[in-house]
Amino acid sequence: MKRAGKQACVIGWPIEHSRSPAIHGYWLDRYRIDGTYTKEAVRPEDVETFLRGLANAGFSGCNVTIPHKEAAFRIADERDASAVAVGAANTLWLEGARLCAANTDTYGYMTYLALQAEDWNRRDAPVSILGAGGAARAIVHGFLEADVGEIRLFNRSAERAATLAADFGPRVKVFPWEQRSRAATESAVLVNTTAVGLKGEGSLDMDFTDFHPDCIVSDIVYVPLETALIRDARRHGLHTVDGLGMLLHQAVPGFEKWFGVRPEVTDELYDKIAADIEGAR
Known part of the structure; x- marks a missing residue:
């Protein structure tokens, strides 16, 4: 009706x-x-x-x-x-x-990132992304449109990460999941696109000790608003961006x-x- x-x-x-x-x-x-x-x-x-x-x-x-x-x-x-x-x-x-x-999702993520950290791209540094699903694809697309020179992709399934990288070209490079902390330390932005942390379940076990102090840590999970990743990044003095803004802007x-x-x-x-x-x- x-x-x-x-x-x-x-x-x-x-x-x-x-x-x-x-x-x-x-x-x-x-x-x-x-x-x-x-x-x-x-x-x-x-x-x-x-x-x-x-x-x-x-x-x-x-x-x-x-x-x-x-x-x-x-x-x-x-x-x-x-x-x-x-x-x-x-x-x-x-x-x-x-x-x-x-x-x-591309518009929603990139718009909120720019509002919360307008100078996120002031350093000539790679962007690191955890995950290789649909949300990761949308966000990779956004960063490539923003002319990021290198995107480092970390995913438990190396095959799925390789497929994503092949679809988007040579600026997307695949790194072993086990190197997600060590290989992301110089990142301009670190983004979690996995479901780890949703409803407080699971941990990404990121070690932020040696991260560049200007790195922005972003999580697209918004339940809870403060995920373990966001909380850990804040404890190390890093600027963080929550996942709710992406939902609203998309x-x-x-x-x-x-x-x-x-x-x-x-x-x-x-x-x-x-x-x-x-x-x-």
């Missing part, structure tokens, strides 16, 4: 955990837009039918979360450079009858596509979602 006003949603399986409705709902209220943003549980076998039926269901587009990002990329009629680089889409919108796709392009207003990520929104995260623990 169609609702009044503009409509968008987030799809996934499961979908109960998504905080996207809280983010977009905040903006709908703030900008007094007649619209809705809902969570839609879509089984993997139903994803193409759902996406092909967006217009008939009254949706302007949707966000896509696990496990549908690769399927959304394949189903889309048009894909922007970010989606092509990552091989997955998290934001879909309609242009006429055509389904368009983007991956806004939502901006989609909202603009669906509702016609480019929203602002405010301190109030950050505090609202942070409180929700802390309250759910």
Whole structure:
């Protein structure tokens, strides 16, 4: 059943955990837009039918979360450079009858990094990335676009890391997982893109003792807001960037596509979602 006003949603399986409705709902209220943003549980076998039926269901587009990002990329009629680089889409919108796709994780990560550490690239130093999954691909793409000369990739599966490096070219170099502390000491930025630390589980066992004092340590995990990696880096006096800002900023392009207003990520929104995260623990 169609609702009044503009409509968008987030799809996934499961979908109960998504905080996207809280983010977009905040903006709908703030900008007094007649619209809705809902969570839609879509089984993997139903994803193409759902996406092909967006217009008939009254949706302007949707966000896509696990496990549908690769399927959304394949189903889309048009894909922007970010989606092509990552091989997955998290934001879909309609242009006429055509389904368009983007991956806004690159935008979300790089925007928040620049806001929190605007001089992150003032040193001619490599960037080090832990992990080689979809998020790592989005962030590698962002740093390459920012003209970083060398990206050092550390992943438990050397084969997966090698595949990523081959896809992105010679500026991405693979290092053994066991060297993640020693080979990253001179980094301009160290980024954790793995799920280690999510809900406080597991440890990356990074030794920050010899790290360059200007290194920025970033974690895309945002539950908890202060992961063990962030806490350890702060203890060594390093500048840190949490994962919540990436989540908030990656939502901006989609909202603009669906509702016609480019929203602002405010301190109030950050505090609202942070409180929700802390309250759910």
